[in-house]
Amino acid sequence: MRALWVTVLLTSAALAGCGDEPEQPSAIGTEAPVIVPEGPGATARTATPGERLGQVPPTPTAADVRFAEGMIPHHRQALEMAGLAAGRTTTASVLGFAQQIAISQQPEITIMSEWLTGLGRRVPSGHDHGGGMEGYGMATEDELKALRAAEAGAFDRMFLQLMIRHHEGALKMAEEALAGGKDQRMRLLARDVYAGQSIEIARMRKILDQLG
Missing domain, CATH: 1.20.1260.10 (Ferritin, core subunit, four-helix bundle)
Structure with missing residues (x-):
């Protein structure tokens, strides 16, 4: 599992800026990991279970x-x-x-x-x-x-x-x-x-x- 999540995270970084966010927020369930672009030139991330896409991600602390x-x-x-x-x-x-x-x-x-x-x-x-x-x-x-x-x-x-x-x-x-x-x-x-x-x-x- 650890190697799988690391692979997903690395893949998300490579796909940064390659897609558009959905127009309406949608909830993430237990399906395959969803890659979320964070804007041109920024590193993408993996959506977490239960997250609603389309919302502004929390500011890092x-x-x-x-x-x-x-x-x-x-x-x-x-x-x-x-x-x-x-x-x-x-x-x-x-x-x-x-x-x-x-x-x-x-x-x-x-x-x-x-x-x-x-x-x-x-x-x-x-x-x-x-x-x-x-x-x-x-x-x-x-x-x-x-x-x-x-x-x-x-x-x-x-x-x-x-x-x-x-x-x-x-x-x-x-x-x-x-x-x-x-x-x-x-x-x-x-x-x-x-x-x-x-x-x-x-x-x-x-x-x-x-x-x-």
């Missing part, structure tokens, strides 16, 4: 912006950690998690970067998040250094421990976005992050228990 500006460097660090796996372990389950992180989180970075650009805001570079990320599970430089030096079983355990904490931080960020955000695209992404990473946390904990 500070919570929406904080989510995108914080989650981009958060995802980048996860990608950095995941990228270490191939050269340091042969454990299939750990390699599978690393691959899943790359598949899901890089497209999400693209979505959030394009959204911020559309608002005229700077996209964070590298792991730059302007501070304020304490409590969101980010690995410290010392932890990253230790992970880079680890191999085999030691790498597996450290990778899973750090990534579980990292995912828990992402859940907190998603909760805050859903509590205070109004932008339909960011709310959809926050729900997707929360659902997908909750499942991944449970699986990683199970594998960690099996490693002993």
